[in-house]
Amino acid sequence: MRRDESYDGFLNPxxxxxxxxxxxxxxxxxxxxxxxxxxxxxxxxxxxSTDRTYDAERAAYDELVNGLSFEEYRCEIERIRxxxxxxxxxxxxxYGFFYDEMVSRPVLAVFxxxxxxxRYHEQVYTYDDLTDDGKAFYDFIKTLYPGSxxxxxxxxxx
Amino acid sequence: MLQEMxxxxxxxxxxxxxxxxxxxxxxxxxxxxxxxxxxxxxDSRIDEYIPLDITTQLLFPIDRFIxxxxxxxxxxKRYTELLKSVETEPMLRTNYLTAxxxxxxxxxxxxxDISTIEHPQLTRxxxxxxxxxxxxxxxxxxxxxxxWHCTTRDLTDDGQAFYKRVKRILPSTVxxxxxxxxxxxxxxxxxxxxxxxA
Numbered sequence: 001m002r003r004d005e006s007y008d009g010f011l012n013p014x015x016x017x018x019x020x021x022x023x024x025x026x027x028x029x030x031x032x033x034x035x036x037x038x039x040x041x042x043x044x045x046x047x048x049s050t051d052r053t054y055d056a057e058r059a060a061y062d063e064l065v066n067g068l069s070f071e072e073y074r075c076e077i078e079r080i081r082x083x084x085x086x087x088x089x090x091x092x093x094x095y096g097f098f099y100d101e102m103v104s105r106p107v108l109a110v111f112x113x114x115x116x117x118x119r120y121h122e123q124v125y126t127y128d129d130l131t132d133d134g135k136a137f138y139d140f141i142k143t144l145y146p147g148s149x150x151x152x153x154x155x156x157x158x
Numbered sequence: 159m160l161q162e163m164x165x166x167x168x169x170x171x172x173x174x175x176x177x178x179x180x181x182x183x184x185x186x187x188x189x190x191x192x193x194x195x196x197x198x199x200x201d202s203r204i205d206e207y208i209p210l211d212i213t214t215q216l217l218f219p220i221d222r223f224i225x226x227x228x229x230x231x232x233x234x235k236r237y238t239e240l241l242k243s244v245e246t247e248p249m250l251r252t253n254y255l256t257a258x259x260x261x262x263x264x265x266x267x268x269x270x271d272i273s274t275i276e277h278p279q280l281t282r283x284x285x286x287x288x289x290x291x292x293x294x295x296x297x298x299x300x301x302x303x304x305x306w307h308c309t310t311r312d313l314t315d316d317g318q319a320f321y322k323r324v325k326r327i328l329p330s331t332v333x334x335x336x337x338x339x340x341x342x343x344x345x346x347x348x349x350x351x352x353x354x355x356a
Binding site for chain 2 (some may be wrong): 006007009010025027028032033035036037038039040041042044045046086087089090091092093094103105106108109110111112114115137143144145146147148155157
């Protein structure tokens with residue numbers, strides 16, 4: 001039976017060994033098939049990447065290591081994340097400053113799939129890293145929102 | 159556009175909300191199922207491990223707000239009190255809010271509140287729904303209704319099953335049903351290309 005304080009949710013990390021003492025969080029985003037409906041939410045704080053963009057972001061990082069300028073790298077990350085997240089020009093403080101985080105394009109659902117006290121995953125969580133119940137929930141959400149795109153976003157807890 | 163897609167049933171494959179049969183307009187209505195982290199709402203048991211940043215929030219302009227089932231009774235009671243106290247019609251504006259909006263703010267905490275966050279294209283204040291494990295759009299229609307907000311009694315069998323399923327996933331989850339006006343996004347998305355600094 002699940003401990004009352006457990007936030008593991010649907011996460012089934014690939015290994016027992018922790019990578020670091022940073023925690024990790026995984027969010028499910030259901031990207032609406034159109035910008036004409038949904039909610040706009042902030043990108044998870046300290047997001048590593050998503051299951052659908054990780055490989056491209058990793059390649060961009062390799063280019064950065066091999067001489068790409070940081071500005072070019074930043075633009076490349078923006079381009080890669082653009083189907084789900086865009087630079088924030090939507091929410092600003094009452095002092096008139098836009099918050100630094102990116103914001104989502106309209107989503108039909110967002111949900112915390114789980115949070116762990118330590119970091120167990122070197123990369124990002126994918127469908128294969130969910131428990132059986134997690135996979136069943138993911139599959140259900142996929143059929144519930146036909147035409148939408150699902151993303152699993154992994155963020156570190158710092 | 160939503161109209162072009164004839165979208166409500168295309169967006170959500172299962173009918174989860176039983177909307178009223180009698181509509182009074184075509185302004186549109188949407189229902190969100192909210193999963194609150196109760197421990198953060200209560201701000202208690204602070205010695206226990208709670209991962210940081212495990213919640214998100216929703217924001218929408220206050221004039222879109224129809225009701226939240228968790229606060230609706232208090233909201234209506236406060237609204238009645240306000241109307242009596244000013245002896246006028248609901249259009250009275252108090253501190254930039256209508257009596258209905260002010261009553262929602264007065265009775266919203268901890269489930270919703272007025273926000274200091276602004277939107278560059280909106281003039282009305284934003285309401286914030288904090289401390290969410292998540293939110294799901296479970297019903298949307300082009301119709302609008304008189305004096306209706308979604309409660310658990312308005313959920314279909316599929317809606318009830320989903321409600322129970324979400325409640326079990328994470329600790330101390332409190333569910334709410336938020337009813338808003340309109341079918342459009344909760345706030346307009348502003349892209350860099352729409353702004354001067356593009």
